[in-house]
Amino acid sequence: MDRFSWSNGLLEINETLVIQQRGVRLYDGDDKAKMDLGVALLSTHRLIWRDIKNHECCIAMPLSQIIYFEEQAAGIGKSAKIVIHLHQVPANKEPGPYQYSKTDMALFCCFSLQFYRRLTEEMTKKRWENTPVSQPIPTGTGSQAGKTRAVGIVGIERKIEEKRKETDKNISEAFEDLSKLMVKVRKLSFLSIDICAKEMVELSRSIANKIKDKQGDITEDETIRFKAYLLSMGIANPVTRETHGSGTHYHMQLAKQLGDMLQAPLEERGGMMALTEVYCLVNRARGMELLSPEDLVNACKMFESLKLPLRLRVFDSGVMVVQLQSHSEEEMIASALDNVSEKGSLTAEEFAKLLGLSVLLSKERLLLAEKMGHLCRDDSVEGLRFYPNLF
């Protein structure tokens, strides 16, 4: 059993998988080994055994280690086994789970006939000899010849060959490391988001202090940048389909989160935001876990049933907005009328500038006021203007 060494379970470059079988048990001689149920993989070069529960527990043994093997038929209370007779432990063997062995035998239990046949095939073909893997598999025969000094062209060729092998080795090692690296990177990225958020908070604080120091003497550009920073901090743990399943439950959770995050921007914008604007804001805050427009609409439709202080409102023109529940329509119409009366007449664009709203929303307000009979329109080549309704 001590012929096994730890493995990452990955195949080498020239190595190919021949067959694999589940539910294989390992025996050290007659004793059941520590390794219980697992998957046995037969490659052109190695026998690999991987624990079925713990995938990181994986051991391998080069085929060249095998002297011969035989089938042990099933008996009463015994399942069919393959008995493998092995060479002596090679000197340069990598560490394995077993430090000693009772016998020079390992047993694979519960194998299928096919596994046995393929093993026979591989043992006769001896493909590991024809196409050596980049990483020389330690063999028990001790056939590693000492380096022969060579000169001339042969020497150069040999050097080139050695160099090639070296690079091959490096590459395969790199690939092995890549999967580990990926895991690490993933962990790191979570960490960095955390760090990022902390940095952002500090940054925003310092900016806030600066604003205090300057006593409101900040340019519009700076304000915008400050807002952008705040937005970029985003949502710490966005509700996703992965975390909250699909369908109604997902939309409900999403609606709750939207309710929390939209409150402040809505108040800032006079209680109403176009759905497209909300969509951009939300997805910006979410960063990676982007929402689909459909999910957003569905979540917004839940506001009312969840008794959240937000409402999805569809204007007659089909424009959808999210507004605060406290946002009163009468007030909105009255303010529109006031503004128009003050200026004599207003276009949607002028009104938008006056209120700092989007043109779309300001137009909706004007139209609403018109619908209520407080305004009337002048539709000319110069565009649509609204006047106080003097009729």
Added chain:
Amino acid sequence: MSFEWPWQYNFPPFFTLQPNVDTRQKQLAAWCSLALSYCRHHKLYTLDVMEAQESPMFNNKKIERKLSMEAIQVVFEELRKKGNLEWLDKNKSRCLVMWRRPEEWGKLIYQWVSKTGMVNSVFTLYELSNGDETEEFHGLEDWMLLRSLQALQTEGKAELFTMDDGKGVKFF
């Protein structure tokens, strides 16, 4: 005496058909009265829609606003419903404008007849429309005069008959 425009005439939204139902009703009412008083002031009895659109009635050059063809049709339709307008063709390009309905004209004529003590006397239509220059029905177009007399006839206050060179009427 120049025509006195209503205040709406200088109010740009007046020239846009209002989508709000209530507002539109008020707007149309204003247009109807404007159209009738304009025609009355200029003694217009027939209108060509195309020409009307270019005339000051529907075209305010000062504020550069013009009532659209659709809106004019809506206004005219409103007038037709009130009995002040009749289309002369199916394409609705020409119309008769009756800023006084025939019954009203008839009443006016009959008042004049009784005032001047001409009841039971006979008039030709020409005499009526070209007689007393101080009267409002002076210069009334024949078709309008005929209709107002017909209205009087149904009331039993006049009788129309045909003479050699045209029509005559006798008031009772």
